[in-house]
Amino acid sequence: xxxxxxxxxxxxxxxxxxxxxxxxxxxxxxxxxxxxxxxxxxxxxxxxxxxxxxxxxxxxxxxxxxxxxxxxxxxxxxxxxxxxxxxxxxxxxxxxx
Amino acid sequence: xxxxxxxxxxxxxxxxxxxxxxxxxxxxxxxxxxxxxxxxxxxxxxxxxxxxxxxxxxxxxxxxxxxxxxxxxxxxxxxxxxxxxxxxxxxxxxxxxxxxxxxxxxxxxxxxxxxxxxxxxxxxxxxxxxxxxxxxxxxxxxxxxxxxxxxxxxxxxxxxxxxxxxxxxxxxxxxxxxxxxxxxxxxxxxxxxxxxxxxxxxxxxxxxxxxxxxxxxxxxxxxxxxxxxxxxxxxxxxxxxxxxxxxxxxxxxxxxxxxxxxxxxxxxxxxxxxxxxxxxxxxxxxxxxxxxxxxxxxxxxxxxxxxxxxxxxxxxxxxxxxxxxxxxxxxxxxxxxxxxxxxxxxxxxxxxxxxxxxxxxxxxxxxxxxxxxxxxxxxxxxxxxxxxxxxxxxxxxxxxxxxxxxxxxxxxxxxxxxxxxxxxxxxxxxxxxxxxxxxxxxxxxxxxxxxxxxxxxxxxxxxxxxxxxxxxxxxxxxxxxxxxxxxxxxxxxxxxxxxxxxxxxxxxxxxxxxxxxxxxxxxxxxxxxxxxxxxxxxxxxxxxxxxxxxxxxxxxxxxxxxxxxxxxxxxxxxxxxxxxxxxxxxxxxxxxxxxxxxxxxxxxxxxxxxxxxxxxxxxxxxxxxxxxxxxxxxxxxxxxxxxxxxxxxxxxxxxxxxxxxxxxxxxxxxxxxxxxxxxxxxxxxxxxxxxxxxxxxxxxxxxxxxxxxxxxxxxxxxxxxxxxxxxxxxxxxxxxxxxxxxxxxxxxxxxxxxxxxxxxxx
Numbered sequence: 121x122x123x124x125x126x127x128x129x130x131x132x133x134x135x136x137x138x139x140x141x142x143x144x145x146x147x148x149x150x151x152x153x154x155x156x157x158x159x160x161x162x163x164x165x166x167x168x169x170x171x172x173x174x175x176x177x178x179x180x181x182x183x184x185x186x187x188x189x190x191x192x193x194x195x196x197x198x199x200x201x202x203x204x205x206x207x208x209x210x211x212x213x214x215x216x217x
Numbered sequence: 218x219x220x221x222x223x224x225x226x227x228x229x230x231x232x233x234x235x236x237x238x239x240x241x242x243x244x245x246x247x248x249x250x251x252x253x254x255x256x257x258x259x260x261x262x263x264x265x266x267x268x269x270x271x272x273x274x275x276x277x278x279x280x281x282x283x284x285x286x287x288x289x290x291x292x293x294x295x296x297x298x299x300x301x302x303x304x305x306x307x308x309x310x311x312x313x314x315x316x317x318x319x320x321x322x323x324x325x326x327x328x329x330x331x332x333x334x335x336x337x338x339x340x341x342x343x344x345x346x347x348x349x350x351x352x353x354x355x356x357x358x359x360x361x362x363x364x365x366x367x368x369x370x371x372x373x374x375x376x377x378x379x380x381x382x383x384x385x386x387x388x389x390x391x392x393x394x395x396x397x398x399x400x401x402x403x404x405x406x407x408x409x410x411x412x413x414x415x416x417x418x419x420x421x422x423x424x425x426x427x428x429x430x431x432x433x434x435x436x437x438x439x440x441x442x443x444x445x446x447x448x449x450x451x452x453x454x455x456x457x458x459x460x461x462x463x464x465x466x467x468x469x470x471x472x473x474x475x476x477x478x479x480x481x482x483x484x485x486x487x488x489x490x491x492x493x494x495x496x497x498x499x500x501x502x503x504x505x506x507x508x509x510x511x512x513x514x515x516x517x518x519x520x521x522x523x524x525x526x527x528x529x530x531x532x533x534x535x536x537x538x539x540x541x542x543x544x545x546x547x548x549x550x551x552x553x554x555x556x557x558x559x560x561x562x563x564x565x566x567x568x569x570x571x572x573x574x575x576x577x578x579x580x581x582x583x584x585x586x587x588x589x590x591x592x593x594x595x596x597x598x599x600x601x602x603x604x605x606x607x608x609x610x611x612x613x614x615x616x617x618x619x620x621x622x623x624x625x626x627x628x629x630x631x632x633x634x635x636x637x638x639x640x641x642x643x644x645x646x647x648x649x650x651x652x653x654x655x656x657x658x659x660x661x662x663x664x665x666x667x668x669x670x671x672x673x674x675x676x677x678x679x680x681x682x683x684x685x686x687x688x689x690x691x692x693x694x695x696x697x698x699x700x701x702x703x704x705x706x707x708x709x710x711x712x713x714x715x716x717x718x719x720x721x722x723x724x725x726x727x728x729x730x731x732x733x734x735x736x737x738x739x740x741x742x743x744x745x746x747x748x749x750x751x752x753x754x755x756x757x758x759x760x761x762x763x764x765x766x767x768x769x770x771x772x773x774x775x776x777x778x779x780x781x782x783x784x785x786x787x788x789x790x791x792x793x794x795x796x797x798x799x800x801x802x803x804x805x806x807x808x809x810x811x812x813x814x815x816x817x818x819x820x821x822x823x824x825x826x827x828x829x830x831x832x833x834x835x836x837x838x839x840x841x842x843x844x845x846x847x848x849x850x851x852x853x854x855x856x857x858x859x860x861x862x863x864x865x866x867x868x869x870x871x872x873x874x875x876x877x878x879x880x881x882x883x884x885x886x887x888x889x890x891x892x893x894x895x896x897x898x899x900x901x902x903x904x905x906x907x908x909x910x911x912x913x914x915x916x917x918x919x920x921x922x923x924x925x926x927x928x929x930x931x932x933x934x935x936x937x938x939x940x941x942x943x944x945x946x947x948x949x950x951x952x953x954x955x956x957x958x959x960x961x962x963x964x965x966x967x968x969x970x971x972x973x974x975x976x977x978x979x
Contacts, residue, residue, distance in 0.1 A: 200927065
């Protein structure tokens, strides 16, 4: 069986932290107090990382289309809020605002 | 069942069965009346050299860290943070130095409230029988000593003892400081983990006083804080479990990794109650990395299965696919939920039922010349579908001990059932309970624990992690019961409900669980409250009423599913109340307000949700608005849902929710739990359906058991009413019951069509 990820770079939640500081997306997750059971949240955060890498200021519809992960605890509203907050903070950090 | 189990364990297991069916006949009065000590540290509580134990709930380190023992399991409901905060508040500790720790498994930490809540009597019933049942059940809970997380009871059970522990620790620290400074205790002030003698300027931190405070006897009489002086409780506080859940460091049961461990994949008999007839494992055993392939028998708690143990989980999965298995499908190979539904619907109009509540004279009240309303409703089986697959890691050591790692809602049951399966005394079993990747009642079951220990017992001294695939979980869950329901009402000329009759046909979750945990104690003698909760105990003024239940037995195991009986009964009752309002030509909110004439606290919640939802202003074009109301787990919740239909698809765009849980200990968690419970209930209303054909569950994974996702999640607004500490209620479940009827009632206002069977089909 050939592995689909062979020769590719794989980023996981453990590699997101920048030294002592949380990645802005992780920080937005803390600020929104998004996780509940937390099991799906690593996937949610990585999906948000991929989304914001491709689209620096996603609309609600962009978020709906990009993040289709299941959260059984229903943290969706807070995830949406966290993605928007992270996008704004990252923009600010780049001096775009 | 092993008959060689030690006697004391068998006695305790017998008591669980007795408790679950509501009885306590086997209990000696001398134990019954002994007050439970909830302060003295149990022997199981261990501390490090730098820690001082201040009551059974608190360890104080010389560096000032306050480690609160949390005996409830964190499955998303925020319990570790809430309980730690309760202690910190009474201690006047520095919240930045407060940590939590999984409490050891010990009767000291048992949850008695969950059993106390399980009696089938209305709240206002103060008859001797009702009171005796309540006290007996609570005392039974204390004596059984089962550590459980469920029934939205954690805060109510912990509220008094954990406040008392915090206050006792504070008093011990004050006494230590008074002795050190040579002053009286009342000359000292405490704030943020620092004790000061203002007159002399002397001060000491909790950490500096830890060793001396540990020598002070635990005071039995302590004054609790006036809630008006709370600085932490009642205000939004960040959760302690969130930082590890955003950086990947949180450890769930499935993350258990110990050098040298093996992994097991499992396939269980697809038909309920079947067994393994034959298997050919030659090919699987030859696969590199495979340690063993064998079958395990069914037990009262778990299904017969074939297991592959290998160095890695994917090797085990691949090898399992190569095992050829012949099942003996047993007596249930013809079981079909369509036929079951027909049976249930027939029983709505014929045969005996057990009365849960009766008042007035229903027959006489029907004699008027007002309107009659009758409707039949139906809900299917539902799966829990937790995100973390069902798993358990275990080792049975040849030295005669067993160790188990599992995210579980009842660690005490894990201990007992691991012991029974390994044929050891429960004192020889150590249970570790990491975070739960969702519970919702599913992780109250010991199925995977029993299987993992069976595997570990066969492979002595080998650590094995058993993981169920999602398909195994969905086809071998303990489901929310299927239920049929008929409601009949008579209205007088003014549209008042003068007669109310409700019949529910379903299995009993408590009966099903008892049959799993202790088959010999299974009995229909006691009425299971959960079949009829949310139907027999309504706050509505219904002077002439009968609420009755027809108990069914099926080969499909049923279990507690977030909000249990309330989740289905609220759909029946609140849909029907809406039908009555329409028949009476009255506004749904005004109609309910009139029914709540004797319940001002309830009325206030309903009025608040109506106001916040803008009930009295028309919704935008193409939008329907519906209301529903339910009291459960001592909390009151009202919801208004706004729905629209676009391209033939129903969309819930907004939900406004009002909740009165007495006192919101951490308001942000209350909001989060309402959001969560609404999405959970909405998934069930829009999509949830488990069907059985030829004895097999037809759904297997998310493509056939769809979930609400980001794109379909509504906007949710939550409003909290704090009616007072005397009304403290639960918060993990009460948000679920109203959402299905609120959505269906909204759909009726939009389309004129009544939904009487879930999931909703347009």
